[in-house]
Amino acid sequence: MRTSAHVSTCVFLTCFLTKANGNAEDVNVTCQYSEDCLLPCSFTPSGEDEVRWFKQDVQIYPQTPNMENYRASVSVPELSLGNASILLRRCNLNDRGRYRCQVTKKERTDYSFVTLRVEAPIRFVDIQMTRLSGYEEVMCSTSDVYPHPYISWSTDSATPSETLKYTTRIKSDNKGLYSVESKLKKLVNQNSLTYVCTINSSSADQMWTASLSERVHNNVTITSKLETVSTWSQINSSEGQNLTIPCRSPWNLGNFTLTWSFRRADMSSKISTYDSRTQRISNHWNGTALLEPRFLQAGDGSLRLLGAQSLEHTGEFTCNISALQRNCVGHTRVTITAPGPENKDLKTKSHTPLWIPVTVVLATILITVAVIVAITKLQNKFRQTAGAGTARYSREVKVSVNKSEEITEGSHLNPDPTKEGNT
Numbered sequence: 001m002r003t004s005a006h007v008s009t010c011v012f013l014t015c016f017l018t019k020a021n022g023n024a025e026d027v028n029v030t031c032q033y034s035e036d037c038l039l040p041c042s043f044t045p046s047g048e049d050e051v052r053w054f055k056q057d058v059q060i061y062p063q064t065p066n067m068e069n070y071r072a073s074v075s076v077p078e079l080s081l082g083n084a085s086i087l088l089r090r091c092n093l094n095d096r097g098r099y100r101c102q103v104t105k106k107e108r109t110d111y112s113f114v115t116l117r118v119e120a121p122i123r124f125v126d127i128q129m130t131r132l133s134g135y136e137e138v139m140c141s142t143s144d145v146y147p148h149p150y151i152s153w154s155t156d157s158a159t160p161s162e163t164l165k166y167t168t169r170i171k172s173d174n175k176g177l178y179s180v181e182s183k184l185k186k187l188v189n190q191n192s193l194t195y196v197c198t199i200n201s202s203s204a205d206q207m208w209t210a211s212l213s214e215r216v217h218n219n220v221t222i223t224s225k226l227e228t229v230s231t232w233s234q235i236n237s238s239e240g241q242n243l244t245i246p247c248r249s250p251w252n253l254g255n256f257t258l259t260w261s262f263r264r265a266d267m268s269s270k271i272s273t274y275d276s277r278t279q280r281i282s283n284h285w286n287g288t289a290l291l292e293p294r295f296l297q298a299g300d301g302s303l304r305l306l307g308a309q310s311l312e313h314t315g316e317f318t319c320n321i322s323a324l325q326r327n328c329v330g331h332t333r334v335t336i337t338a339p340g341p342e343n344k345d346l347k348t349k350s351h352t353p354l355w356i357p358v359t360v361v362l363a364t365i366l367i368t369v370a371v372i373v374a375i376t377k378l379q380n381k382f383r384q385t386a387g388a389g390t391a392r393y394s395r396e397v398k399v400s401v402n403k404s405e406e407i408t409e410g411s412h413l414n415p416d417p418t419k420e421g422n423t
């Protein structure tokens with residue numbers, strides 16, 4: 001009687017819980033230090049939703065009286081469209097952590113998690129000669145970086161690395177940002193040597209080098225410097241879309257040349273070139289790739305790729321901005337996915353409309369289960385039939401949860417398992 005119905009409900013809830021937990025993967029967001037940062041959260045609006053945001057169990061939205069001036073806001077017009085994304089202004093290292101977006105409507109609470117990382121990328125590397133310690137030294141430094149960068153030295157000739165003697169100091173300031181300073185003793189009897197300082201970001205997506213060489217010419221010492229920066233990034237897109245592959249120099253350059261090239265497993269090709277002196281663009285991929293003249297004049301060499309194709313355009317795009325003593329190279333790994341058999345496009349574009357039928361199905365099944373439980377209680381003599389009925393429905397629940405699992409990847413809300421357990 002009672003027991004059989006109870007057991008069936010538990011089977012159904014256990015199945016539901018496991019599925020929901022397996023599905024509740026955090027969305028990872030990385031923001032740049034001191035920039036505004038958007039943490040995504042979306043839900044199906046019902047007109048009576050209550051949205052709350054928590055950072056490690058401390059409510060940050062709506063603001064509580066003891067948290068005035070907190071830099072977080074949710075757009076009210078967006079909220080009515082089911083967009084509960086929260087904007088953190090001028091994010092800093094204390095903003096790192098796990099956030100929970102919680103939407104309550106009637107007795108149901110949905111939630112999703114966002115994990116925020118904050119990075120302060122390397123913005124410059126300085127190299128110079130110093131005699132402050134009494135020795136002739138080459139000093140290399142950078143500051144305001146997070147997480148802490150790695151520094152290493154080399155020379156243009158094959159100097160064994162153990163003959164290079166240097167000391168490196170890393171400091172972190174009260175905001176948590178790192179400064180690095182490394183001093184290398186000049187090698188004696190090696191006058192026209194080039195010293196190269198390399199600073200890598202800890203995420204391995206940036207490598208800066210600064211090199212310094214001294215030459216004595218007619219009793220005058222000539223020092224020359226060369227700076228390069230290389231970056232690595234990834235873009236994923238789907239077939240037929242237009243996309244912009246960024247390429248920006250961290251410096252304000254005078255005259256420069258820009259070259260875009262492409263490499264795939266077994267072939268490589270030049271896409272286009274630009275010379276700021278003549279303002280001439282030569283494009284070998286016309287119709288497919290284009291450079292925007294007004295951006296180029298402002299020093300932005302980003303490439304626009306039109307109607308990307310999975311076979312032709314999956315590969316590495318490289319831009320090379322070259323100027324006097326400065327060189328900037330950006331590597332972007334582009335992956336274009338062809339539409340899959342079950343139409344991935346629709347899934348990413350219209351989360352919400354697909355979420356509605358799933359919710360409706362779940363709600364219907366919940367009501368049905370409740371009705372069956374009630375019937376079981378009232379009609380003891382039919383307990384066998386009712387038990388079988390519940391079991392059958394629990395299988396259907398499992399199917400629809402599987403569906404929602406596919407749709408809710410990323411920033412979507414998952415039903416709160418603890419709440420479900422209480423109903």
Ligand SMILES: *[C@@H]1O[C@H](CO)[C@@H](O)[C@H](O)[C@H]1NC(C)=O
Nearest residue numbers: 025026027028029115409410
């Ligand atoms: C987010 O990062 C965590 C830990 O690195 C990882 O387990 C999880 O799969 C990531 N989530 C997504 C959606 O990539």
Ligand SMILES: *[C@@H]1O[C@H](CO)[C@@H](O)[C@H](O)[C@H]1NC(C)=O
Nearest residue numbers: 038074075078083084085087
């Ligand atoms: C959600 O709203 C924010 C503003 O709060 C906006 O920047 C963002 O693009 C919106 N997201 C979507 C998916 O519409």
Ligand SMILES: *[C@@H]1O[C@H](CO)[C@@H](O)[C@H](O)[C@H]1NC(C)=O
Nearest residue numbers: 152153198200204205206207
């Ligand atoms: C870091 O710097 C070293 C040079 O010291 C270089 O060989 C290495 O490839 C760099 N690693 C990354 C991930 O940039």
Ligand SMILES: *[C@@H]1O[C@H](CO)[C@@H](O)[C@H](O)[C@H]1NC(C)=O
Nearest residue numbers: 215216217218219220221222
């Ligand atoms: C180099 O300069 C020093 C002092 O400035 C002078 O004494 C010396 O004669 C100069 N040598 C040559 C080759 O010009």
Ligand SMILES: *[C@@H]1O[C@H](CO)[C@@H](O)[C@H](O)[C@H]1NC(C)=O
Nearest residue numbers: 233234235236237333334335
């Ligand atoms: C792009 O897809 C690859 C796997 O194909 C994944 O490892 C990577 O994290 C994705 N990058 C972005 C920016 O989504």
Ligand SMILES: *[C@@H]1O[C@H](CO)[C@@H](O)[C@H](O)[C@H]1NC(C)=O
Nearest residue numbers: 240241242243304305306307
């Ligand atoms: C791509 O850009 C071209 C030219 O700017 C435009 O005609 C086309 O509609 C765009 N396609 C998509 C999918 O946005």
Ligand SMILES: *[C@@H]1O[C@H](CO)[C@@H](O)[C@H](O)[C@H]1NC(C)=O
Nearest residue numbers: 253254255256276277278324
């Ligand atoms: C750029 O090139 C032009 C023409 O060659 C030259 O006149 C100008 O001085 C250069 N500008 C810089 C900043 O080097």
Ligand SMILES: *[C@@H]1O[C@H](CO)[C@@H](O)[C@H](O)[C@H]1NC(C)=O
Nearest residue numbers: 281282283284285286287288
């Ligand atoms: C690309 O442009 C050149 C001249 O600018 C033209 O001769 C060539 O036919 C064009 N190719 C395509 C595929 O449009």
Ligand SMILES: *[C@@H]1O[C@H](CO)[C@@H](O)[C@H](O)[C@H]1NC(C)=O
Nearest residue numbers: 257259320321322327328329
């Ligand atoms: C970038 O271009 C400059 C000038 O053409 C060249 O010296 C340098 O080797 C190039 N760098 C890469 C990584 O291709």
